[in-house]
Amino acid sequence: MYYNNYICQKLGKIENLKIKKNKSAELKKNEVKLKVLAIGLNYVDTLMIKGDYQHKNKLPFVPGTEACGIIIDENCNDKKLLNRKAIIFTKSGCFSEEIIINISQLILLEKQFSSLDGASFFSSALTAYVALLEKAKIKKNNFILVTAASGGVGQACVKLALHLKAKVICIVSNKKKAALLKELGVDKIIFINNDIKKEVMEFTSNKGADIIIDINGLLKEKNILGSLSWNGKYLIVGFTNNNISTIKTNYILIKSIQIFGVRAGEFLRRCSTIKKKKIIKSIFSLYKKGVFKVERYSIKPFNKLIYELIKIRDRKSIGKIIIKTKHLDNV
Numbered sequence: 001m002y003y004n005n006y007i008c009q010k011l012g013k014i015e016n017l018k019i020k021k022n023k024s025a026e027l028k029k030n031e032v033k034l035k036v037l038a039i040g041l042n043y044v045d046t047l048m049i050k051g052d053y054q055h056k057n058k059l060p061f062v063p064g065t066e067a068c069g070i071i072i073d074e075n076c077n078d079k080k081l082l083n084r085k086a087i088i089f090t091k092s093g094c095f096s097e098e099i100i101i102n103i104s105q106l107i108l109l110e111k112q113f114s115s116l117d118g119a120s121f122f123s124s125a126l127t128a129y130v131a132l133l134e135k136a137k138i139k140k141n142n143f144i145l146v147t148a149a150s151g152g153v154g155q156a157c158v159k160l161a162l163h164l165k166a167k168v169i170c171i172v173s174n175k176k177k178a179a180l181l182k183e184l185g186v187d188k189i190i191f192i193n194n195d196i197k198k199e200v201m202e203f204t205s206n207k208g209a210d211i212i213i214d215i216n217g218l219l220k221e222k223n224i225l226g227s228l229s230w231n232g233k234y235l236i237v238g239f240t241n242n243n244i245s246t247i248k249t250n251y252i253l254i255k256s257i258q259i260f261g262v263r264a265g266e267f268l269r270r271c272s273t274i275k276k277k278k279i280i281k282s283i284f285s286l287y288k289k290g291v292f293k294v295e296r297y298s299i300k301p302f303n304k305l306i307y308e309l310i311k312i313r314d315r316k317s318i319g320k321i322i323i324k325t326k327h328l329d330n331v
């Protein structure tokens with residue numbers, strides 16, 4: 001059996017990814033083989049290919065961190081695994097029509113679970129869950145300010161915060177992204193070039209935001225800490241364009257600010273088995289209630305993967321992009 005995948009031979013440009021034909025390999029102990037149905041594209045994939053992400057894959061590597069597939073072979077002494085649908089949530093390997101992976105890196109799904117959602121909701125949902133519930137411990141009526149709110153992680157944070165009855169303020173860069181957030185029912189939208197502090201203070205009757213979720217490292221460009229309330233919480237979730245900043249410690253002291261780093265995948269990996277199961281169960285229950293349902297996605301063929309990933313890198317994507325493989329139509 002032969003299959004295609006995308007290989008990153010040298011860190012740098014997405015344009016340098018190469019498509020390669022491979023022969024199916026043998027399984028090691030505790031591994032399963034899946035035919036990949038759909039692949040969710042994430043900003044983190046662009047960072048890994050560029051070499052800007054904290055985790056560095058050994059070269060050459062197959063990028064891709066999220067997908068949905070069907071198990072076609074197993075070496076776990078468990079024939080019941082065959083034909084099961086699963087979410088693949090990993091640090092590499094998903095830009096492929098076939099993947100071999102340790103069984104521990106899969107989340108098994110019911111057969112009728114949407115393959116498109118399976119390929120695209122979990123990573124953003126987990127990040128929102130860890131940020132809002134485990135770290136910020138968000139409460140009803142809290143004011144929450146979300147940067148890069150229209151992206152995958154942003155939308156998941158917005159929808160979870162709305163579900164928990166917080167007051168949601170979103171920062172966006174253009175009107176199309178604002179329209180998407182309006183559809184979700186957010187309380188306030190601020191355009192990135194406006195006076196963010198002034199608008200937040202007006203909206204919160206001078207209290208400030210209880211929580212800031214900084215998804216694109218906006219602090220590097222704008223002093224968004226000025227929009228926080230006394231005892232406010234600032235959560236660092238991600239960076240685009242390598243915009244990592246330094247924070248003045250006197251500022252943290254004066255406003256009694258609490259700062260949290262969020263690494264959702266690592267958080268889950270380090271949880272006890274019981275806690276891990278509880279978090280995954282809660283995420284799926286929120287998904288069933290529609291909280292983490294992906295609102296808008298575009299579906300593109302496998303041979304357009306590079307082109308679509310460039311759109312994400314260049315800030316041109318709106319909503320989730322999913323790559324379907326030749327296997328999707330045969331499920």
Ligand SMILES: NC(=O)c1ccc[n+]([C@@H]2O[C@H](COP(=O)([O-])OP(=O)(O)OC[C@H]3O[C@@H](n4cnc5c(N)ncnc54)[C@H](OP(=O)(O)O)[C@@H]3O)[C@@H](O)[C@H]2O)c1
Nearest residue numbers: 043148151152153172173216237238239240262263264315
């Ligand atoms: N901490 C964690 O555990 C964790 C987990 C998953 C992802 N992340 C991180 O979260 C971030 C967002 O991921 P995502 O999947 O939501 O990405 P996404 O869907 O592509 O959304 C990213 C958003 O960031 C803004 N943006 C894009 N390019 C930018 C640029 N060059 N400069 C400034 N802003 C830019 C855009 O919003 P506007 O144009 O409206 O500003 C865009 O909607 C990434 O840095 C990713 O690594 C972190």
